[in-house]
Amino acid sequence: MTNLAMNLVNTTELHADRPAIRLGDAVLNYGQFEQATQLVAALFHKHGVGPGDRVALMLPNVPHFALLYYGALRIGAVVVPMNPLLKEREVSYHLSDSGAKLLFVWTGFDQAGEAGAALAGAEAIVVDPATWPGLLAGLAPVAEVIDSAAGDTAVILYTSGTTGKPKGAELTHANIARNVEICADELIFLTEEDVLFGGLPLFHVFGQTASLNASVYAGACLTLLPKFDPQGALETVQRDRVTVFEGVPTMFTVLASYPDRESYDTTSLRVCVSGGAALPVEVLGAFEAAYTCIVLEGYGLSETSPVVAINRLDQRRAGSIGLPVSGVDVRIVDESSVDVAVGDIGELIVRGHNVMKAYWGKPEETEKAIPDGWFRTGDLAKHDEDGFLYIVDRKKDLIIRSGYNVYPREVEEVLYEHPAVAEAAVIGFPHAEFGDEIAAVVALKPGSEVAASELREFVKERLAAYKYPRVVEIVAALPKGATGKILKREITLTTV
Incomplete structure (x- = not known):
């Protein structure tokens, strides 16, 4: 059986x-x-x-x-x-x-x-x-x-x-x-x-x-x-x-x-x-x-x-x-x-x-x-001559905070629900205790005003505690490629 x-x-x-x-x-x-x-x-x-x-x-x-x-x-x-x-x-x-x-x-x-x-x-x-x-x-x-x-x-x-x-x-x-x-x-x-x-x-x-x-x-x-x-x-x-x-x-x-x-x-x-x-x-x-x-x-x-x-x-x-x-x-x-x-x-x-x-x-x-x-x-990985495997990089954009997988798209979708948010990108950055920490970089709609702390609390109320961004930065615009896709690799955090 x-x-x-x-x-x-x-x-x-x-x-x-x-x-x-x-x-x-x-x-x-x-x-x-x-x-x-x-x-x-x-x-x-x-x-x-x-x-x-x-x-x-x-x-x-x-x-x-x-x-x-x-x-x-x-x-x-x-x-x-x-x-x-x-x-x-x-x-x-x-x-x-x-x-x-x-x-x-x-x-x-x-x-x-x-x-x-x-x-x-x-x-x-x-x-x-x-x-x-x-x-x-x-x-x-x-x-x-x-x-x-x-x-x-x-x-x-x-x-x-x-x-x-x-x-x-x-x-x-x-x-x-x-x-x-x-x-x-x-x-x-x-x-x-x-x-x-x-x-x-x-x-x-x-x-x-x-x-x-x-x-x-x-x-x-x-x-x-x-x-x-x-x-x-x-x-x-x-x-x-x-x-x-x-x-x-x-x-x-x-x-x-x-x-x-x-x-x-x-x-x-x-x-x-x-x-x-x-x-x-x-x-x-x-x-x-x-x-x-x-x-x-x-x-x-x-x-x-x-x-x-x-x-x-x-x-x-x-x-x-x-x-x-x-x-x-x-x-x-x-x-x-x-x-x-x-x-x-x-x-x-x-x-x-x-x-x-x-x-x-x-x-x-x-x-x-x-x-x-x-x-x-x-x-992404590599192997040596004896077959030992080495992970070089994680899945694109994946954030692992305290062993929990955090997927940026899920957090971004919540941010987009806020009426003041025009664009949002969620990325991870190294943290000594948690492995990765979560940051959100947001551009607001014209004429809108909102504090970074308010956006953080907005997400916190809607997602599990390990998923919300501890760092939120508001910028004029997010970097984009020729097709208009947000280029996360070009985002630089100013507060960490």
Whole structure:
């Protein structure tokens, strides 16, 4: 049986009494985890959810995310994970586009969740620890696991190009299951004795595959941290004797320079994994020196389940994203799809068991991304004589702030909604703490007046907190090319 939920069933048979998920002092063992997902499956059935139906989860890193995730997979439903910071209009778009009939939203985020669900004509259920037992009371556990086919969609992860609205990458049960096996068995060698740091967002592909699903597959324990901060992370590592730390570069940057780091016992760490953005070589060196633990940098995307390449414990090079994982082929090609020479720069393209099924409901976008079986990443890369890969530049215009992808077009569209704005361009600039920071450069309509701070607040009210521009500059005109297209590369910020 291919259904990803079988990993939980199989692990429970072997390790029912071992800790599965921890949040602070609260611990759920595998037997309790499995029993809870059977009740959650019944809850989905109660609300009319069946195989192929989409259900959305808008929760932070709490055990309930895992229960809902595996409960949905168990009955053959498709999970649509969503950032709990999304605002009403964003929630509505995700639900409408995916056709999700049901949204589970964590308490505290329910205002935007319920409002967005109402706009999309979906039902919203607020998840609150106080009322959660009542939702499951009186339900008959669903022990059966639907026999999903390998090519059936398990998860729809929303991602964007630099144009248009977010697209839903359909990842199949086989896509994720194989990537999980590779993470656990070939890259970080997980066993039931391991404790994984759960600070990566579970709604994101990195946290889902390498943290939640990999730990379930191996019978390891995932200790959750709902919101990352260095003190909380170090306290978690010390308290729970974390052995595997997975994070984005900003986490490693903050921890490497955290002044009180020597007050914590982090000797349990055996390996760290970095992804989500490029890890500066100096940060890698500083972190390894501070914590005496190897950091393996890797590379992946939502569309590739996500792991494409990674450094290995016995094969690694600073500044590289490592070597392709088993069963995944990569090429670096020029604009004619001809392979470039060693050391030359081209686009990284990927083929293998990890490549998504399609963009949900967007056949033309799918054909553009995978015209010949090779997925076009849009990332510029090079390789050395030993096959190690190096990312040279990111997708055009993409901003990665604290590990979150911010797509300028989405922010620009909101700016254009302001009645005073004539033109807008959103760009990123380097930031020591966040990796990238967001700036908006705006030209106003004739006779209009508006303060930069007002424009910043205008966007802040309409988009998730990590997306709004911290810097807004108002200019007379934006630089343009012969066709009238705004030339972002010619924009110079004056206040940073």
